[in-house]
Amino acid sequence: MFIPLVALFIASLLLPAISSYYFNLLMRFIRVRRGAILVAGALAMWLAYIFFMLPWIFIGEDVLEVRLLAYSLSLIGLLILSYGVIRIYMDWREVIR
Amino acid sequence: MIVLLSFLNFIISMLILAVVFKIYDTYRRDYLLWFLVGMFLIPFIFLYSIIEYSIRIPRGELFYPITVIAIEIMMIIGEKKLLSSIKAEEGEEYKILLREDMMLLKTFERISNYLIARISPLIGLKNIEESMEECIEKYPILAGMYITADERISTYGIEKNMERIGEEERIKELSEAFSFFIERLIDMYAAFVPYEKIAEDLRKIFSRVDPKITRWFTPFAILKIVIEPILRKCKPDELTEIRISVVIEGIKITKNASIELHELYQYDMQEIMDKIIKFVERLHYILLRIFREEIDRELTKNFRLLPNNIKEDLYKMGLIKYLPSGILEEEKLTLMSREKLIEELAERKRKLEEAYKRLAEAKLDRMKANFINIIAHELRTPLTVIKTYTDLLLHEKMGKLNKMQKEKIMSIAKNVKKLEELINDMLHIPSIDQQELELRKENFYIKDVIRNIVDELKEMAKEKKQRISINVDDSMVNGDINLIERALKNVVSNSIKYTQEKGKIEIEATKEGRNVHIKIKDNGRGIKKEELEKIFEPFYTSSEGGVGLGLAIAKSIIEGHGGEIWAESELGKGTTFHILLRRVGK
Numbered sequence: 085m086f087i088p089l090v091a092l093f094i095a096s097l098l099l100p101a102i103s104s105y106y107f108n109l110l111m112r113f114i115r116v117r118r119g120a121i122l123v124a125g126a127l128a129m130w131l132a133y134i135f136f137m138l139p140w141i142f143i144g145e146d147v148l149e150v151r152l153l154a155y156s157l158s159l160i161g162l163l164i165l166s167y168g169v170i171r172i173y174m175d176w177r178e179v180i181r
Numbered sequence: 182m183i184v185l186l187s188f189l190n191f192i193i194s195m196l197i198l199a200v201v202f203k204i205y206d207t208y209r210r211d212y213l214l215w216f217l218v219g220m221f222l223i224p225f226i227f228l229y230s231i232i233e234y235s236i237r238i239p240r241g242e243l244f245y246p247i248t249v250i251a252i253e254i255m256m257i258i259g260e261k262k263l264l265s266s267i268k269a270e271e272g273e274e275y276k277i278l279l280r281e282d283m284m285l286l287k288t289f290e291r292i293s294n295y296l297i298a299r300i301s302p303l304i305g306l307k308n309i310e311e312s313m314e315e316c317i318e319k320y321p322i323l324a325g326m327y328i329t330a331d332e333r334i335s336t337y338g339i340e341k342n343m344e345r346i347g348e349e350e351r352i353k354e355l356s357e358a359f360s361f362f363i364e365r366l367i368d369m370y371a372a373f374v375p376y377e378k379i380a381e382d383l384r385k386i387f388s389r390v391d392p393k394i395t396r397w398f399t400p401f402a403i404l405k406i407v408i409e410p411i412l413r414k415c416k417p418d419e420l421t422e423i424r425i426s427v428v429i430e431g432i433k434i435t436k437n438a439s440i441e442l443h444e445l446y447q448y449d450m451q452e453i454m455d456k457i458i459k460f461v462e463r464l465h466y467i468l469l470r471i472f473r474e475e476i477d478r479e480l481t482k483n484f485r486l487l488p489n490n491i492k493e494d495l496y497k498m499g500l501i502k503y504l505p506s507g508i509l510e511e512e513k514l515t516l517m518s519r520e521k522l523i524e525e526l527a528e529r530k531r532k533l534e535e536a537y538k539r540l541a542e543a544k545l546d547r548m549k550a551n552f553i554n555i556i557a558h559e560l561r562t563p564l565t566v567i568k569t570y571t572d573l574l575l576h577e578k579m580g581k582l583n584k585m586q587k588e589k590i591m592s593i594a595k596n597v598k599k600l601e602e603l604i605n606d607m608l609h610i611p612s613i614d615q616q617e618l619e620l621r622k623e624n625f626y627i628k629d630v631i632r633n634i635v636d637e638l639k640e641m642a643k644e645k646k647q648r649i650s651i652n653v654d655d656s657m658v659n660g661d662i663n664l665i666e667r668a669l670k671n672v673v674s675n676s677i678k679y680t681q682e683k684g685k686i687e688i689e690a691t692k693e694g695r696n697v698h699i700k701i702k703d704n705g706r707g708i709k710k711e712e713l714e715k716i717f718e719p720f721y722t723s724s725e726g727g728v729g730l731g732l733a734i735a736k737s738i739i740e741g742h743g744g745e746i747w748a749e750s751e752l753g754k755g756t757t758f759h760i761l762l763r764r765v766g767k
Binding site for chain 1: 182183186187189190193194196197200201203204207208223230240242243245246247249250253254256257260261263264267268279280283340
């Protein structure tokens with residue numbers, strides 16, 4: 085189980101790099117001004133995911149405190165993301181009008 | 182604690198999903214669908230976590246990374262799709278999402294390409310390239326711009342450079358640099374074709390500029406399309422005078438009568454507009470001497486030819502009042518923002534409907550009056566015949582009648598009299614003939630008239646056991662005594678009619694300035710507020726027995742005498758009729 089877990093973990097860490105590359109390209113063209121908010125939210129989620137996976141990879145066990153930290157981080161990330169998407173929706177609605 | 186946190190995360194991720202779904206539902210784009218699917222998977226992570234901790238299912242070692250990878254793939258596909266859609270300038274996204282500076286850059290690119298396509302056959306591409314290099318040397322922001330093999334400029338290099346500069350400053354710099362380049366292109370073009378043709382081309386190009394960035398082209402349009410064609414018609418000495426007299430920082434008039442305005446873009450938009458207004462005002466003063474009244478016509482003509490998006494922008498900036506006075510009201514209408522225009526049209530429609538309604542009512546009133554006149558006159562003739570024969574029969578001039586016959590003939594006579602009174606009433610509705618009235622006017626005491634009326638109506642009030650009290654001073658009135666008596670009688674009888682048994686009617690007449698104020702007050706059932714305005718209209722009645730002419734006649738007579746009549750009422754408490762008539766003497 086260890087090898088597939090590590091392989092998947094590495095893949096899931098690399099994909100955001102590709103995603104951020106396209107995101108940067110997009111930000112050069114479009115006027116979604118909440119870009120920075122989305123990045124901040126996504127970054128918090130990414131960190132949460134790393135903390136969430138680390139105990140399983142390195143010690144094979146759950147560490148309650150680390151899991152709590154991961155969930156807290158993801159909560160912050162999601163809150164930031166929700167603010168970002170709501171603002172984007174409001175901006176777009178204005179533009180469409 | 183973990184379950185609680187997972188639950189909170191689950192709720193928030195559902196909220197994000199709902200917002201993304203709302204965005205997708207509003208815009209229905211392919212790339213949004215990918216984002217939506219990606220977001221759809223997030224709540225599952227937390228849901229699994231809750232279940233994992235609550236009922237102890239196997240640990241999701243593989244579930245979590247696989248879900249995360251799936252989410253990331255969806256996001257990447259969504260981003261790629263959005264990017265390719267924008268690059269291909271497809272649909273609304275291009276306009277809705279594109280950054281202002283990018284949109285401006287693309288528009289400048291389009292304008293330049295339009296002009297290059299026309300100039301290159303005349304002067305060759307090499308000259309254009311040289312001019313472009315000069316521009317790049319002067320404005321480094323243009324670095325990276327080049328002319329492709331198909332004789333179009335490419336701004337890809339500028340896009341890259343633009344990331345390093347602040348947004349507003351970048352737009353200003355970009356506008357200044359491109360204005361300089363376009364001015365060069367126009368000058369080259371003007372060496373071969375009449376300027377009218379260039380102005381027409383510019384109008385065409387500017388009409389396609391997106392409203393979001395029109396303001397950056399408005400100064401260019403005013404100076405190059407409205408003003409420059411006039412300057413180019415000036416003689417060299419006139420031009421020299423203008424060049425010496427009209428000096429505004431940022432705007433330069435060259436020896437070839439061309440206006441250079443690229444330096445204006447160093448200022449804020451408001452400053453730019455202030456400078457343009459000042460420039461136009463000073464220029465207008467001199468041009469008025471050169472072209473006389475012709476100048477206003479020329480300015481108006483050029484202004485009218487401006488594309489609508491530019492005109493709308495001018496209106497938004499409040500500049501319309503500084504523009505030539507010859508612009509018609511309708512022209513201004515087209516410049517209003519859509520919301521304002523809708524408001525204006527709604528207002529006009531409302532006014533029009535009101536006018537139609539008034540017209541229809543006036544027509545109807547006229548028709549009603551004519552109809553009444555005709556009917557009344559037509560009824561009168563046969564009624565006179567009936568009345569004559571009834572009188573003859575009643576007085577037994579045509580033979581003796583038995584008791585029953587006499588009774589029936591008396592009934593006919595009574596009803597004929599009623600009918601005659603009704604016809605007379607109908608004939609009185611049309612307004613009083615002033616000339617005729619003047620001949621019949623006399624001075625009389627109002628108390629005499631009121632007493633006569635009360636004497637006449639005493640019986641009517643007695644039947645209902647009503648009490649009539651009079652408190653009238655010795656005011657004297659000038660008018661047709663019969664008509665005034667008729668008017669007051671109508672009002673008093675109306676009060677008697679609509680007051681219940683054992684009710685009270687008070688008649689008061691007091692001096693009030695130059696008028697005598699007559700109040701007829703009852704304690705009857707009162708009149709509803711919405712009916713108060715209608716009671717003086719002909720044929721308006723609240724009882725089934727009445728015809729509804731009494732008060733209309735009273736109003737017609739009182740107003741014919743220059744007086745006023747109105748009513749005040751409180752439901753259940755009674756009504757007071759007020760009559761004002763011009764008084765005679767001290």
